[in-house]
Amino acid sequence: MSAPYQHMVLDYYVAHLRKKQEARSAELASLRDAHAAKAYQDWIKIAIDEAFAALPADKQPLSLQCTGSLPCDGYRLEKLLFESRPGFFVSALLYVPDEAKSGKVPAVLAPCGHAYVGKASEVYQGFAQRLAKNGFMVLAYDPIHQGERDQYVLMKDEPKEDVPGLCGAHNYMGKQLELCGDNFACWRVHDGQVALSVLLQREEVERRHVGVTGNSGGGTLSHWLWALDRRLTMAAPSCHLTTLLSDLENELPRDVEQYPLGLLAPGLELIDLMLIRAPAPAIMLGQRYDAFERRGFYEAWEEMERFYKLLGAEEKASMYMDCSTHGYSVGNQNAMVEFFCGVVGKEPRKVEVNPLPEEKTWVCPEGKVMLQSGAKSISELTLQKAQELAAERDSWTLEEMAQKLTELLQLPERVGLAHYRIPRPRFYQINGKEQVWARYAVETEEPGVRAIIHKNVRLPEHYYTLDVDKRVCIYLPDIASSWDIEKNSYLQELTEKEEVYAIDLRGLGESRPDDGSNGNEKEFLYDYGMDYMMHGYGLMLKQSYLGRRVFDLLRCIDLLAEEGGQQFILHGRGQGAVIAAFAALLEPRISKVILVDSPASFMEWIEDPLSRWPSAMHLYGVLKYFDLPDIIEALDLRVEVHSNWNSRRRRS
Known part of the structure; x- marks a missing residue:
């Protein structure tokens, strides 16, 4: 499936930067003398x-x-x-x-x-x-x-x-x-x-x-x-x-x-x-x-x-x-x-240059500093730091952990109720049968951010309305709801039992900025791709990209609760598992969370220098305070770990 909202996150950040740069340009233009410049x-x-x-x-x-x-x-x-x-x-x-032989240079x-x-x-x-x-x-x-x-x-x-x-x-x-x-x-x-x-x-x-x-x-x-x-x-x-x-x-x-x-x-x-x-x-x-x-x-x-x-x-x-x-x-x-x-x-002189062969520039005998006695890689030093942080961490109550997570995610205040649109439904052929999924574009943040909810409605008359039962089953995909609707057995089994709200949070699914072919995660996970770039701009703006995805989910839950939902069961797969765990810690209306293909810990991503989990999933500073197993322990009976992916995003 395509990503019809492909430029959504990009345009959101562009709007933010333009506003900031307008203010900056005005400030620079107002400077009139050396005192103001200083x-x-x-x-x-x-x-x-x-x-x-x-x-x-x-x-x-x-x-x-x-x-x-x-x-x-x-x-x-x-x-x-x-x-x-x-x-x-x-x-x-x-x-x-x-010239250094005869004086300072x-x-x-x-x-x-x-x-x-x-x-x-x-x-x-x-x-x-x-x-x-x-x-x-x-x-x-x-x-x-x-x-x-x-x-x-x-x-x-x-x-x-x-x-x-x-x-x-x-x-x-x-x-x-x-x-x-x-x-x-x-x-x-x-x-x-x-x-x-x-x-x-x-x-x-x-x-x-x-x-x-x-x-x-x-x-x-x-x-x-x-x-x-x-x-x-x-x-x-x-x-x-x-x-x-x-x-x-x-x-x-x-x-x-x-x-x-x-x-x-x-x-x-x-x-x-x-x-x-x-x-x-x-x-x-x-x-x-x-x-x-x-x-x-x-x-x-x-x-x-x-x-x-x-x-x-x-x-x-x-x-x-x-x-x-x-x-x-x-x-x-x-x-x-x-x-x-x-x-x-x-007086500058134009000179001839004669580059040496690479081997002649080597400082170390084999041209590799890591072969020096006592050499440590940046990965080893990072792991050492992470282990020190783990040894120094305090224990947290669930309430304290939720407060700290709110700070780390840099969550904005949730004000009012999100407006939603109802785009046309989508039709899928699943195991030889047609499935109809209604779509709801929830306007979670201005300017222009929408979380796209997909729902496998049972009745044709509900294709263009939002009708919410007391029990609400939410599914968060790893990358795209449409991919999992067509190809993921866990979600397909879930949809046979009940209506499911599969949600594409910002930068995922219908708004993922790198639009690869169905089920091909390579473009999305590219280490120099657009998802990585959006995370980078989030860091510079002090707007955690991961935090804004959690915010989108919480805004959707607020809307579904207003429309009649009371009991929320959350299923999260891959990246969605981390987001689901975070949301469950923050939102008491979530009565159960099931983690599918979840990382076992964030520490595991540091233990493996070649961890393939996306940059956007790395919450800045989280290991100073707690790790994913600490969150799971705090959630106690509200959480179930169905399966784990390792650091390379493969089944453990």
């Missing part, structure tokens, strides 16, 4: 500090060692290995220019973009060499799961189809951290801050001139580091800056580290994390044909240019747009070098 920066700082509150305070490297060096034309290459957290190794290349931190080979990428070697041959000391390091920092290298026996690609792996790591109340953006930034400490330990570095530059994911890292670390004095992020509203409208997901917690809630935009550092020198680098499209880029630049003018520093802000596609092109590299040279008072 007050705006104070507001930005509060929001940024909250978004990155999970950052560790200690930025010093552990076990810093040089594993080798190579003499090169115009510079020396040192191979460095250090730990940003105990057992969490970071591999890096330090480009030491010949400017320096640049170079986080890599999303390249599998990380710092060994010919493009990233290219910009580092250009800087080194212009007299800059450069530290290029591998971000998590890139280059020598493959976090899955020891998982050789895993089925190929279960192992995500680079960006997908970041999202897997991110969703597991979220359960613990942490986020991947902070892990990436912390690595960068520790790498900056390594760079600044060098006596040859002129601390008045320390820059940061990177492309794509490295552009994001450059941007975050620039906003958060005052040790940096100049910046040149490439192929990253646009607007988050533009990305949303264009249905363009980003990595989980590019969705900082709560960033959009107060009304910030990406460029605000550049404005926070004004009037320090910075250049925006873009590409005319980038997916991070140019309209958002130019909009951001206009705001940055005007802001610097308010501070009397328009000459310190610059922009360069190359005429290529996504990537750190030679044009962007040269623009960056020229800008940094201008800041430090150097």
